[in-house]
Amino acid sequence: MSTERNSGGAAAVVVATVIGIGLMMGGMYVSLNVHLGFVEAMNKSGIPFDPGKTVSMMGVLLILFPVIRIFFIAPLAAAIGGRTSELERTFAEAEELRGEMTKMRSEYEHRLVQTEADARERIQAEIKKAQELGQALRAEAASHADELRRKAEREIEAEKNRVLTELRLHVVNLSLGATEKLLGENMDSATNRKLVQDFVDKAGAAR
Amino acid sequence: MQDRRVARRYAAALFATALRYDVVKSVEEDLAGIVGLLSHDKGFRGFLLSPYVGREEKLKIAEKLFSDRVTALTMQALRLMLEKRREGEVEALREEFVTLRRRHDGVIFATVSSAEALDKDQQKQVVAKVGLITGKAIEPHFLVDPRLIGGVKVAFENIVLDGTLRGSLNLLGDRLRHDVLMQT
Numbered sequence: 001m002s003t004e005r006n007s008g009g010a011a012a013v014v015v016a017t018v019i020g021i022g023l024m025m026g027g028m029y030v031s032l033n034v035h036l037g038f039v040e041a042m043n044k045s046g047i048p049f050d051p052g053k054t055v056s057m058m059g060v061l062l063i064l065f066p067v068i069r070i071f072f073i074a075p076l077a078a079a080i081g082g083r084t085s086e087l088e089r090t091f092a093e094a095e096e097l098r099g100e101m102t103k104m105r106s107e108y109e110h111r112l113v114q115t116e117a118d119a120r121e122r123i124q125a126e127i128k129k130a131q132e133l134g135q136a137l138r139a140e141a142a143s144h145a146d147e148l149r150r151k152a153e154r155e156i157e158a159e160k161n162r163v164l165t166e167l168r169l170h171v172v173n174l175s176l177g178a179t180e181k182l183l184g185e186n187m188d189s190a191t192n193r194k195l196v197q198d199f200v201d202k203a204g205a206a207r
Numbered sequence: 208m209q210d211r212r213v214a215r216r217y218a219a220a221l222f223a224t225a226l227r228y229d230v231v232k233s234v235e236e237d238l239a240g241i242v243g244l245l246s247h248d249k250g251f252r253g254f255l256l257s258p259y260v261g262r263e264e265k266l267k268i269a270e271k272l273f274s275d276r277v278t279a280l281t282m283q284a285l286r287l288m289l290e291k292r293r294e295g296e297v298e299a300l301r302e303e304f305v306t307l308r309r310r311h312d313g314v315i316f317a318t319v320s321s322a323e324a325l326d327k328d329q330q331k332q333v334v335a336k337v338g339l340i341t342g343k344a345i346e347p348h349f350l351v352d353p354r355l356i357g358g359v360k361v362a363f364e365n366i367v368l369d370g371t372l373r374g375s376l377n378l379l380g381d382r383l384r385h386d387v388l389m390q391t
Contacts, residue, residue: 195359200333
């Protein structure tokens with residue numbers, strides 16, 4: 001389609017150029033060779049008018065317009081078209097990016113919500129676990145404290161019994177020591193002889 | 208460390224020989240002398256029991272010391288023990304020899320301890336009493352131990368007849384301690 005348009009355009013340019021050349025040549029000829037009455041009247045009245053030059057100028061313009069269109073307007077239109085398509089492409093990309101961003105944002109928000117929900121769930125689970133652990137530790141500590149208290153009570157009781165026993169044994173030892181001292185002080189040969197005699201009399205009786 | 212089994216074998220052989228030649232008492236006295244020297248003379252003990260002194264040297268010194276003081280049988284036994292490196296068993300040999308002699312004679316060795324020394328009459332009474340109890344002759348060994356406070360104690364074989372105040376006090380103390388411990 002563009003080729004047809006270009007070939008149509010080229011034909012119009014050729015036609016316009018041919019007409020323009022014709023008008024230019026014709027106008028020049030008229031300007032140099034034809035002297036019209038009303039033109040001279042207008043010149044005399046101070047109005048400079050030359051129809052040949054005017055026609056020639058129109059031919060020049062007919063040639064000039066395609067040239068301008070080919071070498072100036074067409075590249076400018078092409079540049080504007082390229083720029084327009086570039087802008088459209090950029091806008092399309094921007095739009096696409098915006099769509100992607102929207103999608104990503106949506107996904108991010110969804111993930112954020114999911115993450116928050118997971119985090120809340122985990123926090124709740126950890127809180128529950130910590131509470132259970134705390135309860136277990138409190139129960140264990142209470143049990144341990146009870147055991148320590150019972151142990152301390154047992155140790156106190158045992159220590160009391162030990163001290164009492166030691167005291168009693170000490171009393172026994174003191175009594176024995178005092179008895180031994182008394183016996184030693186009251187022992188003499190006669191008593192000793194009597195003890196030996198008692199041994200001789202009674203030894204082996206139980207056997 | 209003394210090996211009782213070895214000492215017992217040597218003692219059995221020595222006792223049998225001494226019995227055959229009727230020199231049991233002499234041999235026992237010889238052994239008592241040698242053991243007494245070992246107990247009281249540290250120099251002699253160190254020399255005889257030292258592993259660094261040679262066998263020949265020990266034999267030479269033993270010959271010099273005992274050959275004219277002990278019976279030939281004792282000297283022979285001592286020489287044999289030195290040759291066999293059994294000098295460490297001499298004391299055990301003496302104990303086992305005495306045990307064999309007592310067993311042969313049907314005699315029981317008894318240690319009689321008292322706070323004061325017993326007179327002869329008391330010693331006889333105690334020995335007679337123990338002999339009556341055991342039904343055997345008694346070979347007494349009298350000791351004086353003031354810690355016994357009063358009375359007398361006789362120990363023989365694995366039996367102790369305690370008639371001392373120390374024994375009574377110990378018994379009383381044991382009973383009292385037992386009662387105290389049972390209360391707790």
